[in-house]
Amino acid sequence: MEVVIVEDAVAGGELIAGAVAELIARKPDALFGVATGSTPLPIYQALAAKVAAGEVDTSRLRVCQLDEYVGLPAGHPESYRAVLKREVLEPLRVPDSSFLGPDGSAEDLPAACAAYERQLADAGGVDLQLLGIGTDGHIGFNEPISSLASRTRIKTLTERTRVDNARFFNGLDEVPRHVITQGIGTILQARHLVLLATGAGKAEAVAATVEGPLSSLVPASALQLHPHATVVVDEAAAQQL
Numbered sequence: 410m411e412v413v414i415v416e417d418a419v420a421g422g423e424l425i426a427g428a429v430a431e432l433i434a435r436k437p438d439a440l441f442g443v444a445t446g447s448t449p450l451p452i453y454q455a456l457a458a459k460v461a462a463g464e465v466d467t468s469r470l471r472v473c474q475l476d477e478y479v480g481l482p483a484g485h486p487e488s489y490r491a492v493l494k495r496e497v498l499e500p501l502r503v504p505d506s507s508f509l510g511p512d513g514s515a516e517d518l519p520a521a522c523a524a525y526e527r528q529l530a531d532a533g534g535v536d537l538q539l540l541g542i543g544t545d546g547h548i549g550f551n552e553p554i555s556s557l558a559s560r561t562r563i564k565t566l567t568e569r570t571r572v573d574n575a576r577f578f579n580g581l582d583e584v585p586r587h588v589i590t591q592g593i594g595t596i597l598q599a600r601h602l603v604l605l606a607t608g609a610g611k612a613e614a615v616a617a618t619v620e621g622p623l624s625s626l627v628p629a630s631a632l633q634l635h636p637h638a639t640v641v642v643d644e645a646a647a648q649q650l
């Protein structure tokens with residue numbers, strides 16, 4: 410695992426956007442795995458600036474989703490599909506037809522999970538997967554005690570994650586209890602994992618990920634198993650390293 414400490418979130422965003430731009434230059438039809446949450450926004454903003462300046466050609470880029478809420482009504486603005494459309498697809502000029510994601514409103518959710526696993530495999534696998542980290546060490550929506558070999562499946566959110574994510578909804582009651590997430594085993598199949606963590610609130614989770622034992626109690630510690638994992642942290646998130 411490579412750990413890079415940067416000054417702040419903007420510097421982290423620039424650094425990672427540069428790595429994504431290099432990937433796209435090398436492989437224009439790369440499958441780019443994106444994450445939600447506030448942390449990756451500087452990455453998307455820096456990439457969008459490169460696209461607008463004509464430095465990056467995303468016309469053949471494919472984008473895929475890490476996780477999704479279950480049961481939000483179609484078109485809900487906080488479904489991760491809607492969020493990613495707003496924050497990634499539109500600014501990066503990637504059409505909906507180049508976007509892969511699990512169907513969180515499917516009637517048969519286990520079938521939707523299996524279908525998403527197949528879609529990712531048929532697409533040739535993820536080239537670069539961006540990750541954030543939950544304050545409890547989760548990646549995607551793999552909450553503590555997720556199997557390190559897990560595949561895409563339904564998970565129940567912990568109270569802590571629901572409270573953390575309540576800021577995107579009109580209160581805690583509106584935050585879904587269930588989600589679909591790529592499993593840890595699924596995430597580990599991406600060719601390059603890039604985790605960005607910023608702010609003092611992530612310092613404990615970052616230390617456990619980087620320096621703690623490999624443990625299903627800290628799902629992000631699974632990055633220790635990956636041959637090409639990069640952890641980018643700002644100074645505040647690095648303070649317990």
Ligand code: GLP
Nearest residue numbers: 444445446447448541542543549
């Ligand atoms: C959610 C997402 C994760 C994300 C986490 C942290 O739980 N499913 O992918 O890493 O939030 O979000 P933030 O970056 O806003 O702290």
